Amino acid sequence: MARLTETLVPLSYVLAAFVFLASCALTVLGRLWVTPLGNISSVGLASISVLYVLSEHRFRSLGVASPTRSVVLALLFANAFLQSYEIIYGLSFLPAMTGAELRTIILWFLMVSPLVLMRDYLRFKWTTSFFLLALFAMVWAVWLLFGFPQYYSEGLPFAPILRTADLYITSLWLNFGSKAILAAFYASLLEPLKSLRELVHWRGKPTRSELR
16 A cells, blocks of 8 residues: 555656646647547646646645645646636626526535645745736636637627637637636746756755765
């Protein structure tokens, strides 16, 4: 059992790398939604794999000693990104919300709630996190100004204010772009650049105990 636990993190990294590469391949091939996984977008799937690796490393480096716990927390963090996107998407149609949709949004909020347990491991930076959050809001607002078009659906949920020659290609870029920006916002909470600098510093400059 102990040996299995020790291999859990490396194995999960391999699986995350496989998911990332598969998502990139699907995007290049034009298969932008993965039907067997509930029509999740290839960009969303790639974002989840990257966020999982970053958050697992973050949790472990900040004192989560148990590999099982760090893996579970990382999975919950990556899922929180996806569910928060769904919450924002669902709330965009708030005036026409049904009871079933309200129940779904409540479940989404429950799936985002583990972020409260991770607050000690997350850092909101005004120089990066706020900028990315504001950029996400701006892209979402532009999407709404185009009438909030959907790539595979006819018609527009809202009256369009902005116009474009190819409305549904534009909606695809806004959809995937907003998802990538939100993923970058979540990544910024993990201070990935700081972790990278620490890793480079550790490899480039040995500690005193290593010099003895």
